[in-house]
Amino acid sequence: MSLTILGCHSATPRTSAHPTSQYLEINNKRFLIDCGEGTQVQLRKYKIKFSNINHIFISHLHGDHFFGLIGLISTFGLLNRKNDLHIYAPTGLKEIIQLQLKTSNSWPQFDIIYHELKNDQSELIFDDNKVEVYTVPLTHRVYTNGFLFKEKIGERKLNINAIKENPEIEICDYQNLKNGKDFVTKNGTIIENKELTFDPNKPLSYAFCSDTVYKPEIATIIKNVDLLYHESTFLKDRQEIAATTKHSTAEEAGKIAKKANSKQLILGHFSSRYTNLDLFKQEAETVFDNVVLAKEGKIITVDNKTFATELTINQ
Amino acid sequence: MSLTILGCHSATPRTSAHPTSQYLEINNKRFLIDCGEGTQVQLRKYKIKFSNINHIFISHLHGDHFFGLIGLISTFGLLNRKNDLHIYAPTGLKEIIQLQLKTSNSWPQFDIIYHELKNDQSELIFDDNKVEVYTVPLTHRVYTNGFLFKEKIGERKLNINAIKENPEIEICDYQNLKNGKDFVTKNGTIIENKELTFDPNKPLSYAFCSDTVYKPEIATIIKNVDLLYHESTFLKDRQEIAATTKHSTAEEAGKIAKKANSKQLILGHFSSRYTNLDLFKQEAETVFDNVVLAKEGKIITVDNKTFATELTINQ
Structure with a gap:
């Protein structure tokens, strides 16, 4: 299982700080998670083949999580993509994408299959012989889901x-x-x-949780997850603004990781107010041991025999 | 008068090839022209103050000319902008922007004033004591305008x-x-x-013409323009695909510059099929003398006393 961070900052894109997007390879399946502005350029930069992207999961309809999607879809069209594209996203995204394709008279030659999410309970939204994906209902200023990706148990x-x-x-x-x-x-x-x-290799799992207030109830859904990405927009010095804007602090992210018995925690969605990101790691480590900071181009690989985690920076 | 090239490539954004966007300063007024994906990052890169942008002109509703607009508007909102934002664009853009602001429940605290363009004749769309802006009706696969920016004659x-x-x-x-x-x-x-x-300084003018088939009729509208940007997506080796996709070749751009009696021609909107862009300059120079290639970060300054043009690369 390997996770490539394409962007891990909140709000507005800057020269070296892209909004949320991640590329996950798990049990030989590939998924794009969130798609902030500039994601298609990040995919090129980190040499991820566009043809590997057939399933895109969008957590919520704030711009820093989906403004790059229409551009990616248009580029797929220009590249003569033929494969179906599945998009799992809150109700509302389909209308936004279809309106833009219609207005620009740029209907792609491939099919876009929208899986519209509106349930407030965790539900199975992807299921094949290798992987299943569940929603993780989060609480933010608009309807939001995290996603839990689980390998299916393999053959003996x-x-x-x-x-x-x-x-x-x-x-x-x-x-x-x-x-x-x-x-x-x-x-x-x-x-x-x-x-x-x-015995077969123990199946691995990855949970993506952004954006959300501190919501300890999700620990049950993501219990024993191998790798957990949890947003930490703020440090606890800004607990109040975190609550107002329905975001989490690094300490809260650490608490979720601990409560869920996760093996490793990745922090991201950092506010641009902070320049020293090490403080996020330090704060989360006060409650949970195994913390890494998301960074653009970082690849986090989890070996499903030894469970050792390896980090690579792909610049 | 100075023109900063923020992006000058066609179709899909790549690591070092951004889609169309330009920033024009003319007679102390400032205008953003087109806004492809990533424009807000380019503005930051070239240190253009967001507060200078109060008037945005969108030529047409193909993604490489407007997909960056919703992100820029959202960022203005996050930065607590108060000034009105005027957007001059074809009918249809308002619905696209408003739908996204509504869905993400992110109404900005400033007013967006949409000036919806639908006329097939050149019309005056901006007029104050310093500058006037006219549309230049172009012919492309969707409704498209170029824009002619003219300084008003100043005081003696x-x-x-x-x-x-x-x-x-x-x-x-x-x-x-x-x-x-x-x-x-x-x-x-x-x-x-x-x-x-x-006598007052002779007023300067700038014409932006992208995207379009070769359309010699526009020469009358932009007659004697000081600086002309004209798209040249292709070289004449691909005349046929230029015609099919309703784009121009470098030679055709040169013909327009000559017919309009422009002082200088800037070429841009290059197809990614070409790696040697010097060929565009060479081809246009077979019909028109004063040709420069657009390049990201290039600033083209025209002095309104001497009419000398100066180029700076801002990397």
């Missing part, structure tokens, strides 16, 4: 040494073993599956 | 040496002299204005 892994000791097992039996079935020999002896296979 | 300039020779002339008479009035002495002698003043 063949224990080739054990299999070799049973010459009756043929290659055509392997899929049954991977699916968890026991093996029955010609003379009727049952060899239990667990003697021939190893 | 005092000839201080001549004035000193006439001790009866007091400071309180200066404004009448600047306004062109003759001076009458106590004994009734008339001193003609032209003996006491110099």
Whole structure:
């Protein structure tokens, strides 16, 4: 699983501070999360293929989370994209996108499939054989969701040494073993599956939570998540403005990570009021140990065997 | 008069190729022309004060000319702008902007005054004591205007040496002299204005023409313009695609400059198909002498005494 930060700042884009957007690869599926102005340029900068983007999740309809979407869609059109594009977003986005395509008479030749979100309860919104995605209802100034991405449990892994000791097992039996079935020999002896296979890799999960007030109820939904991105627009020195604007502080983000028993916390959506971002890490670390700061171009990779996390800066 | 190029490429924004936007200072008035995605970041990069932008002209509703506008308006809102914002754009833009402000519940505290353009004839759309702006009807795939910015003729300039020779002339008479009035002495002698003043600076003009097919009729509207920006999306090797997509070639841009008797031609809106942009200059120079290539950060200054043009690169 790897997460590339394309933008991690709040409000207005600046030369080296882009608004929210992330690119997630999980179990060989790829997702774009939020799409602030300039996201298409960030995708190019970090060499992410446009053809990898078939599913876009938009948390809420504030500009710093979706103003880049119409430009990305237009570019897909100019590049002669053919694949369907799925967009998971609050009700209202479809009208905004369709109005602009209509006004500019620039209908793309691919289909846009809008999955309009309006539920206040967590719901399953994407489900295939590898990944499922749930909404994480958040509380902000407009209707907002976070998203929980979960790998599905994979096939069991063949224990080739054990299999070799049973010459009756043929290659055509392997899929049954991977699916968890026991093996029955010609003379009727049952060899239990667990003697021939190893457990599959433990499925990984990622939760994206931006923008929101401190909302401890979400910990239940994202319980035991491997990687948690939680907004921390402010430090607790601005607790009051955080409450007024329905944002979180770094300490609150740390509390959510702790309550959810997350393995790692990524902080982002920093207000431009702050120049020393290390203070965010320090504040969150007062309540939760494993904290990293989002940074444009940072790639956070989680290995699903060792759960070790690796950071790369892609500049 | 000075023109700053914020973006001069067609279609999709890339890391170092922004879509159309220009900032014009003329006779101490300031105008933003077109506003492709990322324009607000370009304004910051080239240190143009947001408070200088009170009048925005949008040529047409293709994304590479207006997708940055909603983000700029939102940023104005976040920065607590109070001044009215005037937007001159084709019918349709108002609905797009208002829908997004409504959906995100982000009404700005300043007023946006939409001047909706739909006329197919050139019309005066801005007029104050310093500058007037006319539309230049263009022909593209959607309704499109160029814009002609003209300084108004200024006051006559005092000839201080001549004035000193006439001790009866007091400071309180200066404004009448600047306004062109003759001076009458106590004994009734008339001193003609032209003996006491110099001609005002010749008013300058700038024409912005993008996007359009080759349309020689516009030469009449922009006749004798000092500075002409004309799109040249293609070279003549792609004359056919230029015609199909309703764009111009560099040679055609040169022909317009010649026919309009422009003093200088700036080329822009280059297709990403071309890597060697010098070819555009060479092609236009086969029909018109004074050609420069638009480039992000380039400032083209025209002196209204000498008409000399100066180029600066602001990187």
